[in-house]
Amino acid sequence: AALAAGADMVGFVFFPKSPRNVSLAEAVTLAGFVRGRAEIVALTVDADDAAIAAIRDRLKPDWFQLHGKETPERAAAIRRLAGTQVMKAIGVSEPADLARHAPYAAVVDRLLFDAKPPKGAVLPGGNGIAFDWDILAAGAGGRPFMLSGGLDPDNVGTAVARLTDVPGFVGVDVSSGVESAPGEKDAGRIAAFVAAARA
């Protein structure tokens, strides 16, 4: 559905507590459809070297998306180990959170500004929560970045319009906003999301 809709990237979640978790074997099978048509993203949460190496060797992703508490040093080490591009998720709920991205900017290829998970949340991402996009408009810093958090087919056009002139803005990422239930992607919502983002 993502490919049919014209998505640029397709992500695979490696986080057992997520309703979107896939095994490495499932991801490898699905990635076979994606390779050459869109970029393959491996989403990990504080993965150790063995997990990164296994994903690198079997999935052969274009990107690792780091969604845990990885330090800038750990993100740099993962980038070396993986030999791929790396995107680091930064949780944002207030302007001060943007300062957290500075140490990562020199060591990763892209930042993903996402909503901070609510206190006690099981998932560090994919919670369908939006934050104030004006925070990014004021100080995203010029490094390549993407926006996520609570995006859906109805609001993504407004989000893109708001950020399109902000230096570094390269795209959007979505999860729950294109689902009919947690972990159940909806082909119609995916198509509507990509169309609205591109429009």
Ligand SMILES: O=C(O)c1ccccc1NCC(=O)[C@H](O)[C@H](O)COP(=O)(O)O
């Ligand atoms: O989506 C998950 O289940 C998930 C699990 C563990 C870490 C991160 C996760 N998702 C990260 C994403 O990149 C989501 O697309 C992003 O947080 C936006 O989610 P949503 O607000 O649901 O669109």
